[in-house]
Amino acid sequence: MRAAGFDAPGGPEVLSLKRLPVPEPGPGEVLVRVAFAGVNRPDVLQRMGNYPPPPGASPIPGLEISGEIVRAGADVDAALLGQKVCALVAGGGYAEYCLAQAAHCLPVPDALPLAEAAAIPETLFTVWHNVFERGWAMEGETILVHGGTSGIGTMAILLGKLFDLTVIVTCGGPEKCARALEIGAAHAIDYKASDFVEEVKRITGGKGVELVLDMVAGDYVTRNLKCLAPDGRHVTIAVQGGVDARINMAQVMTRRYTLTGSTLRPRSSVFKALLAQEIARNVWPHVERGELRPVMDRTFPLAEAAAAHARMEAGEHVGKIVLEMGAG
Numbered sequence: 001m002r003a004a005g006f007d008a009p010g011g012p013e014v015l016s017l018k019r020l021p022v023p024e025p026g027p028g029e030v031l032v033r034v035a036f037a038g039v040n041r042p043d044v045l046q047r048m049g050n051y052p053p054p055p056g057a058s059p060i061p062g063l064e065i066s067g068e069i070v071r072a073g074a075d076v077d078a079a080l081l082g083q084k085v086c087a088l089v090a091g092g093g094y095a096e097y098c099l100a101q102a103a104h105c106l107p108v109p110d111a112l113p114l115a116e117a118a119a120i121p122e123t124l125f126t127v128w129h130n131v132f133e134r135g136w137a138m139e140g141e142t143i144l145v146h147g148g149t150s151g152i153g154t155m156a157i158l159l160g161k162l163f164d165l166t167v168i169v170t171c172g173g174p175e176k177c178a179r180a181l182e183i184g185a186a187h188a189i190d191y192k193a194s195d196f197v198e199e200v201k202r203i204t205g206g207k208g209v210e211l212v213l214d215m216v217a218g219d220y221v222t223r224n225l226k227c228l229a230p231d232g233r234h235v236t237i238a239v240q241g242g243v244d245a246r247i248n249m250a251q252v253m254t255r256r257y258t259l260t261g262s263t264l265r266p267r268s269s270v271f272k273a274l275l276a277q278e279i280a281r282n283v284w285p286h287v288e289r290g291e292l293r294p295v296m297d298r299t300f301p302l303a304e305a306a307a308a309h310a311r312m313e314a315g316e317h318v319g320k321i322v323l324e325m326g327a328g
């Protein structure tokens, strides 16, 4: 099979096409003939050598796929053969065939294009877990999401709309703010033009937000905590602004803040299966009814994986970038 991988870490240009054997599904696994694979920022970090795959995972990048199940492992229901699915995978998505745990697959409804299906799992699993399970977001609450036009940010806006949250986002520039509002954010703050702490105070009438979904960390943490209402939750999903933060612990104590965070990829297979079940119950009916469709940026042929990474690193995309296996 063709796959896009790299021998040594580096810039986008290290990604090239490889010929690899088609993997064999083991117990609990299915082999998916991949139609599309989503591109995520963690793939870029992996390519740079900063986010190694967990033990046992394919060294080929790619954390989410869509396609057709063509083989099933020994103990997997053969009825799955031929099903169109999307799946969260621990690696190996940038390839014509990819192994997935059967329990980490979700069925693709007929009306959902496979390109869009591939763009769902990584951000949906991440946002669902961090906003609703770790961050206990409840209907009627207001949340602040940085990176409003990112893959993660756009999914947070869409889920927020579906589950009655008021979503305030920050974005770098007026065009991105306008796109975030079109997608469904209640407010979009251009963090390059104004102080998001002041803006959040103004928007919430001084009350603050119940939750911050943070992908920046560093000096944002001090400022994020200033945006939180009492009993607020601060959820870290990336540290793009640095790992060190200055935190006033008296503020954490007196305002009863909760600080948490997580990374999805190294979590256990059982955890991901339970998350998939919860998503199948709570979110998938919205996908089936066409109420949740990911925000798409661009599709690249597999052979142009390097260009797809370069686009993500340029930071001009809005929503999701995907790779198409059949093209090019």
Ligand SMILES: NC(=O)c1ccc[n+]([C@@H]2O[C@H](COP(=O)([O-])OP(=O)(O)OC[C@H]3O[C@@H](n4cnc5c(N)ncnc54)[C@H](OP(=O)(O)O)[C@@H]3O)[C@@H](O)[C@H]2O)c1
Pocket (backbone or CB within 6 Å): 039, 040, 041, 042, 122, 126, 146, 147, 148, 149, 150, 151, 152, 153, 170, 171, 172, 173, 176, 191, 215, 216, 236, 237, 238, 239, 240, 241, 262, 263, 264, 265, 312, 315, 319
């Ligand atoms: N913890 C997990 O399980 C998990 C899972 C998936 C992804 N992630 C992380 O979530 C983040 C988004 O992933 P993605 O795939 O959606 O990537 P993406 O589309 O490339 O988005 C990255 C976003 O980060 C924002 N950003 C970068 N530096 C910033 C800064 N200094 N201040 C404010 N915003 C900044 C950018 O916003 P502007 O262009 O508006 O500045 C951009 O929208 C990544 O950091 C990724 O590693 C975490």
